[in-house]
Amino acid sequence: MNSMPIPGRTAKVLLVDDHPTFREGLKSVINHLGGLAVCAEADNLNSAMLSLESEAPDMMVVDLNLGDDSGLRLIQQARRTHPNLRILVASMYEEFMYGERAIKAGANGYICKQDNPEKLAEALELVCGGDMYISKQLANRMLQHQASGAPQETDEPVNTLSERELQIFNLIGNGYSSKEIAAKLHVSPKTVDAHREHIKRKIGVSDSTRLVHRAVEWVLSLRK
Incomplete structure (x- = not known):
């Protein structure tokens, strides 16, 4: 895997997940990639927003299920206050359930926790480098919805x-x-x-x- 395309420095990553075991595994994957380092961890919306302010990460990797908090709401808030933040969703839910919602909320990519470490590394590299990471199926579905004039999220x-x-x-x-x-x-x-x-x-x-x-x-x- 190539180093992250942020010239001259290591990209800082905030992990937001309410499962410590998964955070530990994800941190291991990230810290073994060239050019990325975990700068902070959070397990709920409020602590994540505080870390965004105090640590100024380049990227946030977030689960959608944060106990009583909403990962989608965190993405929306983070996108409003940190428009240049790169956001990757790493969720236990299959992409067909939440992928479109997450992208519309402001995420730059979506990957399932069940995917192998190689896919996770690819997603991290692409999203951190300024690209999107979504499947062809999700991309096609979103384009079809746009082309067909399907109801907007608030109308469905x-x-x-x-x-x-x-x-x-x-x-x-x-x-x-x-x-x-x-x-x-x-x-x-x-x-x-x-x-x-x-x-x-x-x-x-x-x-x-x-x-x-x-x-x-x-x-x-x-x-x-």
Whole structure:
């Protein structure tokens, strides 16, 4: 892997993830790349914003799930206050779920945590060097939405869902029951049921059968 294309100095990277184990692994990958060094770590939105001010990093690598905080909201805030910051999302969620949302929020790239270290290194190099890192599938989907005049993010009901609601909506569309979702997300079935009610209101359906139909249609549409 070539050194990072920031002439004359090492690029500083802020890691934002609420899982210390993943941060440690990511830090090892970054520090073994020429021209990059981790300057700070954060596990929530507030600490990340403070680190942006105090450390002035060149790049931020951020997860979307930050406990009670929103990685997308962090990206939006960071982009407003630090317009030249390079932002790479490293998420457990597949790109088809959140990739377009992340790019629209201001990210410069999106990679899944499950991807191998070589892909991560490539994403870091490209994003830090001023390029985008997204799959051809996501790029094509975004171009198709633009060309077809598809509803903007604020006009599409599914895009009003929070990260957790969208995660549950996706699991519903993949055939999981509330009990199975609760076990998978380590929350109570009552919490899942409350999210289901919020989702129904936001997307404009009145019963669980219609909710399941909409979720299945959504999942299938993203995989075309």
